[in-house]
Amino acid sequence: MRLNELLVKIKNEFKNSLTKLGYFDENIDIILEIPKDKSNGDYSSNIAMRYAKIARKSPLIIAKDIVENFNKKDLFITNIQVANPGFININLDKTFLLDTVNEINKLGNHFGELDEGKGEHYNIEFVSVNPTGALHIGHARGAAAGDSLSRILKKAGYKVTKEYYVNDAGNQIHNLALSIDVRYKQLFDVDVEIPEDGYNGPEIIETAKKIKEEYGDKYLSEDGYEFFRDYGVNSLLDILKKDLADFRVEFDVWFSERSLYQQNLVEKTVDYLKEHGFTYENDGALWMKSSEYDDEKDRVIIKSDGTYTYITPDIAYHKNKLDRGYTKLIDILGGDHHGYINRLKAAIEMVGGKSDLLEIEILQMVKVLQNGVEVKMSKRSGKAITLGDLVSEVGPDPIRYFFAARSLNTQMDLDLDLAIRQTNENPVYYVQYAHARINSIFETAKTKGYSLDNLPTKFTTITGEKSFALISQLVIYPDVIKNASDLRAPHKLVNYINSLATAFHSFYNDEQVVSTDHVKTMERLAILNATKIILKDALSLIGVSAPNKM
RNA sequence: GUUUCGGUAGCUCAGCUGGAUAGAGCAACGCCCUUCUAAGGCGUCGGCCGGGGGUUCGAAUCCCUCCCGGAAUGCCA
DSSP states (O other): OOOOHHHHHHHHHHHHHHHHHHHOTTTTTTEEEEOOSGGGSEEEHHHHHHHHHHHHHHHHHHHHHHTHHHHHTTEEOOHHHHHHHHTEEEEEOOHHOOOOHHHHHHGGGTOOOOOOOTTEEEEEEOOEEEEEEEEOOOHHHHHHHHHHHHHHHHTTTTTTEEEEEEEESHHHHHHHHHHHHHHHHHHTTOOOOTTTTTTOOOHHHHHHHHHHHHHHHHHHHHHHHHHHHHHHHHHHHHHHHHHHHHTTTTEEEEHHHHHHHHHHHHHHHHHHHHHTTOOEETTTEEOGGGGGGSSOOOOEEEETTTTTTTTTHHHHHHHHHHHHHHHHHHHHHHEEGGGGHHHHHHHHHTTTTOGGGEEOOOOOOOEEEETTEEOOTTTTTTOSSBHHHHHHHHHHHHHHHHHSOOOOOEEEEEEEHHHOOOOOTTTTTHHHHHHHHHHHHHHHHTTTTTTTTOOOSSSOOOOOHHHHHHHHHHHHHHHHHHHHHHHTTTHHHHHHHHHHHHHHHHHHHHOOSSSSOEEEEEEEEHHHHHHHHHHHHHHHTTTTTOOOOO
């Protein structure tokens, strides 16, 4: 029997006991939680306190009554008792927990997979940075968050499509083309300057150089605007893809904004809005009535000069996503986009979707510090610290871990000096070290003639407090997945990984694993094998590697 | 002004779907390597949980209000 089944049975027995007492009320959930302090038992219920009002008795008396009517038979309960001010604390037969070790060793990295998303297909859009320059550190947070969240949702049983919306049409691409044009001409000593809204990043110069190498001075004499634009988009997209891949972030779909125009989807969407009476003209522009759907005001979708605003193709894009049949759209956007939420949701409703089909997760800004001073990130100026540089310097692990460790809606400071430092000040090494240490124990065991092939499934020598502290961490892994998935909170997983690593390190200092006692050694190896599986799997969900050696 | 995120240990942050003495990492200090990796363990120090009201048996957590900081408030993207 699995732990979850046992907990359900225990809850049922609480229900029985309450029914016998004549208190039971369906509206009050019976909750079992794991107390912070182990001396309060393995599980604890506040049920007596919650019934105090209904029963009109003191929680302590109710708790006593519940316990007296509680039938412990076949519930693996070694102790059940009442504590002030009315908690009911339960201790489970410790050996029961050991079954989870067997389950992990049997299922491997499939342990913790849930069945939450039956029939659901999520589309999760993130990064979606314009292809006008390299990714900088600020963008890395979105990449890390979206990717980690996707992995967690998949683990929880959801079907997930990761998507990047490529803004390859519109004004910024126009500026990109002009910027490349200037850089190209400068390579031939033509006296031209980057326009005011142009891009100054080194990638632009690199792109111009590549064009010069391949095509020589061809575009000095003929107009290269369209060529520069298309070449630039492709070239910069390649850079983005590589930087993301190095950061262990891959996308299933790269969706081109321009493809919307090619299929007339933007025009059709505008027509749809017009036909359904969601628009009106004013001051020579076309407005949508978003204020009728929780947006603070109406928004222009066709400017008086006849061009679209930023949101117009984006509405067509989101309609397209809905048409593709996803059951939920998750957009991960930067903190500067929060004013965008309501107008996009309004638009979703106008094109026929329910507003809760679209879920927008806002990432707060990252303040980057170097030598204790804030560094401003700007793609226009080209002065930003790029993700690619950072990853090639320290690898993806510290950065992925750092971003995953914070909840999405906290404004965080990134201390570059600390991120780069490869010492114990950097918390990622603490958890990776746990994994490497386990592997090292396995190596030692092998040289002493032990094999991991036939791990024991019965345990007779596991008694230490640290052992059970470690095992109880393993046991809750599926709950952590569910929680992180439900709350869209990758950092919950990081907290867990940390606790697991702590439990292991503590165990390590307390128990000698490899010894001449065959039974003791094999049983400990079995627990560590399970620990290693979970550590590695949990780290993989946040895109961090689990090295065997450090 | 409005919207929104935040204010918890010296620093960076968890805890916020109400629970038992408020946690972690780093920093500081002290112990622990003839035995599986000391990037480790164990311990000490450190807190009006921004202020004030309220709800509750119980509030860092929920409600109201005020203060402080960031972000957004474009026919930019």
